[in-house]
Amino acid sequence: MEIANIPFWDFFGVWVAALLTLFIFSFLYKDNPFYKFAEHLFVGISAGYFVGYYYYNVLLPNFWEPFYYQGRYEYLIAVILGITILFRLSRKQAWVSRFGFAFVIGCGAGINFIAYLQSNALAQIYGTITPLVSLVSGEGGILVDWKNTVFNLVAIIGVCSALTYFYFSKPHKGFLGGVARLGIWFLMISFGASFGYTVMARISLLIGRMHFLIFDWIETTINVINGNIAIGSTF
Amino acid sequence: MKKQFPLAIVFIAGMIFIVQFFSPAFTPIQERFTHWYIVVAVFAFVLGLANLTRLNLQKIHRQQEGWIYSIPLLIGLAGMALCSFIFGIEEGPFVWLFNNMMLPMSATMFSLLAFFVASASYRAFRARHKEAVMLLVAAVIVMLGQVPIGSAGFMEHLRLSDITQWIMAYPNMAGQRAIMIGAALGVVAISLRILLGIERAYLGED
Amino acid sequence: MGLVKTMSSLDRRIIFLVVALAVIIPLLLPIGLPIKPTAPVKAFYDSTELIPEGSYVLISFDYDPATMPELQPMAISLLYHCFSKKLKVVMMALWPQGPQMADLAMEVVNQQLQAEGKPLPEYGKDYVNLGYKSGGGLVIIGLATNFGAIFPLDTNGIRISELPLMDKVKSAHDLQAVFSLSAGDPGIPAWVMVSRMAGYPTPPQPGETDITGKMLILGGATAVSAPQFYPYLNTNQMQGLLGGMRGAADYETLLALPGTASEGMDPQSIAHLVIVIFIIMANIFFFLEKRQEERKAT
Numbered sequence: 001m002e003i004a005n006i007p008f009w010d011f012f013g014v015w016v017a018a019l020l021t022l023f024i025f026s027f028l029y030k031d032n033p034f035y036k037f038a039e040h041l042f043v044g045i046s047a048g049y050f051v052g053y054y055y056y057n058v059l060l061p062n063f064w065e066p067f068y069y070q071g072r073y074e075y076l077i078a079v080i081l082g083i084t085i086l087f088r089l090s091r092k093q094a095w096v097s098r099f100g101f102a103f104v105i106g107c108g109a110g111i112n113f114i115a116y117l118q119s120n121a122l123a124q125i126y127g128t129i130t131p132l133v134s135l136v137s138g139e140g141g142i143l144v145d146w147k148n149t150v151f152n153l154v155a156i157i158g159v160c161s162a163l164t165y166f167y168f169s170k171p172h173k174g175f176l177g178g179v180a181r182l183g184i185w186f187l188m189i190s191f192g193a194s195f196g197y198t199v200m201a202r203i204s205l206l207i208g209r210m211h212f213l214i215f216d217w218i219e220t221t222i223n224v225i226n227g228n229i230a231i232g233s234t235f
Numbered sequence: 236m237k238k239q240f241p242l243a244i245v246f247i248a249g250m251i252f253i254v255q256f257f258s259p260a261f262t263p264i265q266e267r268f269t270h271w272y273i274v275v276a277v278f279a280f281v282l283g284l285a286n287l288t289r290l291n292l293q294k295i296h297r298q299q300e301g302w303i304y305s306i307p308l309l310i311g312l313a314g315m316a317l318c319s320f321i322f323g324i325e326e327g328p329f330v331w332l333f334n335n336m337m338l339p340m341s342a343t344m345f346s347l348l349a350f351f352v353a354s355a356s357y358r359a360f361r362a363r364h365k366e367a368v369m370l371l372v373a374a375v376i377v378m379l380g381q382v383p384i385g386s387a388g389f390m391e392h393l394r395l396s397d398i399t400q401w402i403m404a405y406p407n408m409a410g411q412r413a414i415m416i417g418a419a420l421g422v423v424a425i426s427l428r429i430l431l432g433i434e435r436a437y438l439g440e441d
Numbered sequence: 442m443g444l445v446k447t448m449s450s451l452d453r454r455i456i457f458l459v460v461a462l463a464v465i466i467p468l469l470l471p472i473g474l475p476i477k478p479t480a481p482v483k484a485f486y487d488s489t490e491l492i493p494e495g496s497y498v499l500i501s502f503d504y505d506p507a508t509m510p511e512l513q514p515m516a517i518s519l520l521y522h523c524f525s526k527k528l529k530v531v532m533m534a535l536w537p538q539g540p541q542m543a544d545l546a547m548e549v550v551n552q553q554l555q556a557e558g559k560p561l562p563e564y565g566k567d568y569v570n571l572g573y574k575s576g577g578g579l580v581i582i583g584l585a586t587n588f589g590a591i592f593p594l595d596t597n598g599i600r601i602s603e604l605p606l607m608d609k610v611k612s613a614h615d616l617q618a619v620f621s622l623s624a625g626d627p628g629i630p631a632w633v634m635v636s637r638m639a640g641y642p643t644p645p646q647p648g649e650t651d652i653t654g655k656m657l658i659l660g661g662a663t664a665v666s667a668p669q670f671y672p673y674l675n676t677n678q679m680q681g682l683l684g685g686m687r688g689a690a691d692y693e694t695l696l697a698l699p700g701t702a703s704e705g706m707d708p709q710s711i712a713h714l715v716i717v718i719f720i721i722m723a724n725i726f727f728f729l730e731k732r733q734e735e736r737k738a739t
Contacts, residue, residue, distance in 0.1 A: 013335035020336060024343040028350055028457050036304050042340040044308035047284055048315020049337055052324045053537040054277050057572040061594040063274045078271035082278030089285055095237050098438050100275060102241035105429060105437050106248030107272050111578050113249070113426040114256045115634035119678060120419035123637075124412050127676035151405055155675075158409025159416075166417045183413070188366045190410025192373025193402055194668045197685065199352055199378055201511060201664035203464070203712040204686035206349035207705040208510025209342055210464050252582075256638060262586065269576070269583040270590060276575040325544075325597050333541055338506040341538075345507040349712075353460045354453045357719040361727050371724075375717055381687050383474035384710035400480055408671040415672055 004223075007232040011224065018217040021209060128159045158186040242432040249430040288312070311336075373402060445729045448722070456719065463715040467707035474710055476703060478691035481674060485681025485688075486695045488657050489522055489618070491650060496617035497610050498523060499531045501632065502539030504624035508663045509542070512622045514689040514702035515661035516546040519620060520568075521553060522696055529606050530568040531616075533592065535580060535627040540572045540596045553698070565604040572596030577627030578635040585613045585639035613641045618657035629660040629670055633678050644680055657681075661688065 023038035063079065066072040085100035087093045134148035164176065165183030172180040223229040248268060255265040291305035315337075318329040362368045379385035380399025428434035478486075492498065500519060504512045523530050532543045547568075551561050562568050571592040574580045583591040588610055594600055601607040609615060619636065623629040642656035649655070657680050662670060664685025673679040683692055686709060689702035 009331060013331060017335045017339035021339050021343045024340060024347065027347060029454065036301065037307055038340055039344075040304040040308040041311045042337070042344065043287075044311025045315050045332060045337045046341070047287055048312040048319070049329075049333060050280060050537050051284065051312075051316040052319025052329060053540070053573050054280055054575065055319065056324050056598065057537075057540070057596060058273060058277050058575050060598065061592065062270065062574070065593045066270070074267070075271070075274065078274035081271065082275045082281075085275070085278045085282050086285065088282055089289070094439065098237070098241035099244060100278060101437055102244035103248050103275055104272065104279065106245035107252060107268060107579060109245065109426040109429040110249030110252030111582070111635065111638070112422050113253055113430070115578065115638045116419040116422040116426075119634040119637050120415045121423065123676050123678060124416050124419070124672055127672065128412065151401075154405045155409045155412075158406055159412050162410050162413030163416060166413065184366055185369055186406055186410045187413070188369040189373045189402060189406040190414070190668070192370040193377045193407040194665075195370070195374040196377030196381060197664040197668050199356070199374075199713065199716055200381055200685050200687060200709065201508075202346070202349040202352045203709055203716075204510045204664065204705060205342065205346035205508070206460070206464055206712075207468070207686070207708050208701075209339075209346045210461075210468055210708070211510075211701065211705070212339065212342075214465070214468055266583065266586060266590065269579045272579045273574060273576040273583075273591070280575070330541070330544075334545075338509070341506040342509055349464075350457045350460055353712075353716050353719060354456045356716050357451065357456055357723045358453075360720050360723065362724050371720065375720065378713045378717055381685075382710040382713045383476050383706050384714055386477060387474050387710075396477065396479075403668065403671055404480070404675070407668055408675050411669050412672040412675075415669070 003227070004229045005232050006220065006224070006229050011220070011231050014217050014220060018213060021213060025209075128156060130156065132156070157182070162186045238435075238438065241438060242435075246430055246432065249426070253430075284312075373406075377402060445726050445733065448726045449730055459715060459719075460712060463712040464708040467711045468704075471704070472707045472710075474707055476690050476694045476706055478695050479687070481682040481684065482688050482691035482695065483681075484674075485659050485661075485683055486522075486692065488659055488680040489519075489526070491645075491652050492526065492528060492617050492657070493653075494527045495529065497529045497531065497606075497615055498618040498620065499533065499613075499616050500543075500620045500622065501628075502532060502534040502543045503536050503621055503628035504542060504663075505536055505538035506542070508624040510701070510705065511663050511686045511689060512624060512661060513542065513546060514686070514700050515683050515692060516542065516622055517549045517553075517700060518689065518692045518696055518698055518702075519622070519661070520546055520550045521698055524550065524554065524562050524567065525559075528617075529609075530562075531571065531606070531610055532568060533571040534573045535577055535631065536624070537573045540570055543570050565599075566606055569601070569604050569606050570596045571601070578631045580627075581631060581635040582639045585636075585641060587612060613639070613656070616642075616656055617652065618659060620659050620661070622661040623666070624663050625666065629662055629666070629673075629679070632660070633658060633673050637678070644677060647677060664688075 020038050020041075023034040026032055027035040063075055067075040081100045081103050083100075084096050084098075087096035090096075130152050132149070132153065134145040134152055135142050136145045137143070161179050161183035163183070165172075165180040165187065167176075167180075170176060220229065224231060251261055251265050251268055255261040288309070291308055293299075294302045294305045295309075315329065315332055318327070318332060322328050324330075360371060360374075362371050376395055377399050379390065380395035380397075384390065385393075385395040385399070425434060429437070500516070500523075502516065520530065532540075534540050534543065547570075554561055572595060574591060576583075580591055588607065589601055592601055595604065613619075613636070619632055619641075621629045621632040623632075636656075636658060642654060644657055645652045645655040658678065659681045660670060660679055661683040662685070664687070667682065667684030667688070670679060670682055670684075674682055683689055686702050686705050689700075690706050693700050693703045
């Protein structure tokens with residue numbers, strides 16, 4: 001029988017990953033030095049990871065490539081604007097950072113103005129303006145599709161009533177109050193559904209970690225101990 | 236200079252993206268701004284990095300409470316960064332550190348929330364009034380309807396999966412759409428205030 | 442009546458233990474509950490099936506390892522689906538951790554294709570990994586007119602002019618579909634909103650089967666964010682959605698490619714059941730306690 005092989009660094013890596021996983025899970029019992037160690041190490045390693053990616057995936061291709069290889073010196077403006085941002089670290093000269101931030105915020109505001117208005121406001125309003133009665137062509141001519149009609153009504157009433165709830169210029173009394181109350185019900189159903197999905201998300205993440213601990217760590221280790229998997233002699 | 240110039244930058248940068256949407260004549264300058272933005276965004280990260288390093292070095296220097304944990308933070312940061320410069324980011328120690336340290340820690344950190352969400356469900360999810368009952372019932376239906384067990388055994392007859400699909404596609408969609416429209420109008424208003432220089436909080440103090 | 446008080450203030454570590462067991466036991470002893478794909482996932486699958494062979498598609502890896510159990514199975518299934526349909530795949534990321542996620546997914550897909558005796562996709566010809574780019578929505582705007590200006594090099598530092606696949610992808614107009622695997626922002630919302638603003642090709646209408654000159658926008662999202670994308674599905678701003686691990690499991694079922702998401706459905710089911718029981722129990726004790734207090738008051 002051929003014995004499977006696992007490179008030493010892979011096996012060592014699984015153990016490191018498993019120990020760090022357990023360090024973080026130890027927080028469930030109570031806050032402790034192992035958790036704090038892993039937490040700080042995580043922040044440090046993540047920041048170091050970003051350094052690598054910002055350098056290789058952004059600065060080299062998007063600044064150095066056009067600036068040095070294509071002679072596009074206008075990219076110096078971007079670097080100067082960027083450097084001004086770093087003045088935020090200085091107490092006396094912090095105002096210089098406004099130039100860089102102004103550029104970032106200005107571009108963001110310009111994009112958001114159009115993008116949100118077009119996709120999240122107008123397109124959604126347009127999507128709500130659907131025929132109240134849904135018609136289908138059948139054998140006896142044009143018929144009312146009652147199921148779709150009711151579903152469309154639910155959607156239209158839901159959107160309008162929930163929007164009424166967000167309308168604060170008049171007190172929510174009388175008819176307005178009644179509609180706003182209906183809006184709250186729709187919002188509550190939305191939040192309930194979101195809660196259900198949130199539970200699903202969090203449990204999924206736990207399943208991922210348990211899967212790793214059981215199959216990648218414990219099972220591999222047992223197989224190595226039993227001789228079913230050999231640790232590679234090379235690094 | 237200190238205030239008017241940044242306000243002018245905000246206005247010009249923002250308006251370029253707006254007018255470009257209506258007229259392709261502004262596309263070349265919008266493209267240039269886009270390329271610059273990608274570079275400028277890196278410096279925002281550098282600012283955060285510098286701040287993180289400075290705070291932790293100060294903590295160690297002053298031996299503030301928990302200073303000992305700043306050491307693995309800085310070693311992790313320097314180690315990962317050095318690995319990327321020496322060995323590159325596509326193979327070698329950088330990838331090993333990512334796969335065996337950063338990945339498991341990141342995934343575990345968020346998986347902790349599974350326990351807290353279960354605990355919170357037990358402690359705080361009470362049917363105190365009509366609205367809470369609606370929230371609770373929707374959550375329970377979706378929780379069961381979204382997993383295979385909701386369509387297995389006797390629960391198959393309850394058609395929880397179909398009810399869940401309906402809740403998601405109609406009442407949930409309606410609620411989410413109302414929130415989306417409301418939030419979008421808010422973003423549009425705040426963007427306009429920023430562009431016109433009415434909203435100036437980002438400038439900080441004098 | 443001491444039981445009511447005790448149960449109302451149950452030590453949270455007992456709850457933690459029960460949740461852990463609800464996940465571990467079904468992982469060790471699978472039940473094999475059947476998975477019936479849901480409508481948004483079927484729409485995702487059917488839309489992808491409409492893409493003609495040899496078309497160019499973009500997959501944006503907009504997530505990090507924190508959401509890997511939900512989004513990585515989607516990435517693996519999607520890449521497998523694309524290569525099975527002989528689509529040319531451009532991979533990129535709006536999150537710095539995305540390119541590594543793409544590499545990890547490719548490793549698994551290559552193993553799967555090798556096990557099935559299928560030819561392995563060739564880098565530069567069948568797929569490319571352009572890496573990460575900062576800027577979120579602005580990157581999406583930039584891609585509308587010029588890929589080369591935003592991604593002059595791929596994630597390995599190779600000039601894209603040296604990658605044959607990129608000869609045919611000069612702008613977003615050369616793409617037949619954009620897939621965003623998203624754990625937040627920038628992700629699906631940015632792709633949906635900014636691609637429309639930047640003038641990407643419009644999506645096909647529901648029921649349309651010839652998608653020439655059109656561009657699909659499809660998403661895979663964490664379960665936390667999935668409910669907020671239903672309005673986009675309703676307005677056809679998105680043509681399909683994979684929501685959370687369940688969405689990934691549905692997609693695996695449709696592809697007949699069981700993976701970690703399908704494996705996760707048993708523990709997911711039991712854990713949900715346990716949490717529902719917790720909620721019901723907590724409410725029973727809440728009402729009993731309230732009744733006791735009312736009796737005391739009278």
